[in-house]
Amino acid sequence: MFKSVVLIPTYNEAKSIESLLKDLGNLGLNIIVIDDNSPDRTASLIKSLNYSNVRLIENGAKGGIGAAYLAGLELALKDGYDVIGTMDADGSHLVNDLKNMLDTAATCDVVMGTRWTKGGSVHNWSLHRRILSQFGTWYARKVLSLPFKDLTGGLRVYKGTMLRKLNLNSIRSNGYCFQIEMIRACSSINSVIKEVPITFIEREQGESKMNAKIVIEAFWRVTLWGFMRLIGINADKLHYVK
Ligand SMILES: Nc1nc2c(ncn2[C@@H]2O[C@H](COP(=O)(O)OP(=O)(O)OP(=O)(O)O)[C@@H](O)[C@H]2O)c(=O)[nH]1
Numbered sequence: 001m002f003k004s005v006v007l008i009p010t011y012n013e014a015k016s017i018e019s020l021l022k023d024l025g026n027l028g029l030n031i032i033v034i035d036d037n038s039p040d041r042t043a044s045l046i047k048s049l050n051y052s053n054v055r056l057i058e059n060g061a062k063g064g065i066g067a068a069y070l071a072g073l074e075l076a077l078k079d080g081y082d083v084i085g086t087m088d089a090d091g092s093h094l095v096n097d098l099k100n101m102l103d104t105a106a107t108c109d110v111v112m113g114t115r116w117t118k119g120g121s122v123h124n125w126s127l128h129r130r131i132l133s134q135f136g137t138w139y140a141r142k143v144l145s146l147p148f149k150d151l152t153g154g155l156r157v158y159k160g161t162m163l164r165k166l167n168l169n170s171i172r173s174n175g176y177c178f179q180i181e182m183i184r185a186c187s188s189i190n191s192v193i194k195e196v197p198i199t200f201i202e203r204e205q206g207e208s209k210m211n212a213k214i215v216i217e218a219f220w221r222v223t224l225w226g227f228m229r230l231i232g233i234n235a236d237k238l239h240y241v242k
Pocket residue numbers: 008009010011012013034035036059062063064065068087088089090092154176203207208209210
C-alpha cells in the first residue's frame with residue numbers, strides 16, 4: 001500500500017480551502033498545506049480546523065508557487081511518502097480527477113493532469129487565458145522538445161522514488177514555469193510520465209495570482225533552456241540529477 005500525501009500551496013485561499021480539505025479528508029488523504037503568510041489568515045483558519053490529516057507549513061513571505069512546492073516536497077520526502085500529489089486550493093482542480101491520477105500512479109513515475117486533450121476541459125476561462133495557456137504549452141513543447149499536451153497545469157502526482165533521484169534544490173522557477181521545470185527535470189532521468197485528461201474550472205472565490213511577471217519568467221526561462229539545447233549544452237539538464 002502506497003503512503004500518499006497531497007501538497008496544496010495557498011495564498012489568500014481562506015474562502016475555498018476548508019471545503020477542499022474536507023473533500024480530500026473524505027478520501028482518507030494526508031495533506032500538507034504550504035502558506036505564505038496569507039493576509040486573509042488562511043493559515044489561522046487551517047490551524048483552527050485542527051484536522052489530524054493536515055499539516056501546515058508556514059513558509060514566510062510570499063515567494064511564489066515554486067518555493068512553496070519545494071518546501072512541501074522536502075517535507076513529504078522527509079516524512080517518507082511514496083506518492084505525492086499537487087493541486088491548487090482554489091477549486092479549479094477536482095478531487096475526483098486527483099483520485100483517478102493517484103490510481104494511475106501505480107504504473108508510472110509521474111501523472112500529469114492535462115486540460116488540452118481529448119476528454120479534458122476548461123470551464124469559465126476567458127479566451128485570452130485559453131490562448132495564453134495553450135500557447136505557453138505549445139511554445140515549451142516545441143522549444144524543449146517535450147511530448148506533453150499541458151505543461152503548465154498544477155494537478156500532478158509524483159512518485160517519491162523518482163523525486164528522490166532529483167536534486168530538487170536546483171529547480172529555480174517560481175511561477176507556473178515551475179510546472180514546466182519539474183517535467184523537464186523528471187524527463188532528464190527518463191521517468192515514465194503519463195497524461196490523464198482533467199476538468200479545470202476557473203475559481204469562483206478569491207483572486208488569481210497570475211500576473212505578467214509570471215508569464216515573462218516562463219518565457220525567458222524556456223527560451224534560455226531552448227537556446228542551450230540548440231547550441232548542444234544538454235549537460236544543463238544534468239544538474240537536476242543527484
Ligand atoms: N504558498 C503560495 N501559494 C501560492 C502563491 N501563489 C499562488 N499560490 C497558490 O497556488 C495555487 C495556484 O494559484 P492561482 O492563483 O490559482 O494561480 P494560477 O492557478 O496560476 O492562476 P489562475 O489560472 O488564474 O487560477 C493556489 O492554491 C494559490 O493560492 C505563493 O506565492 N505562495
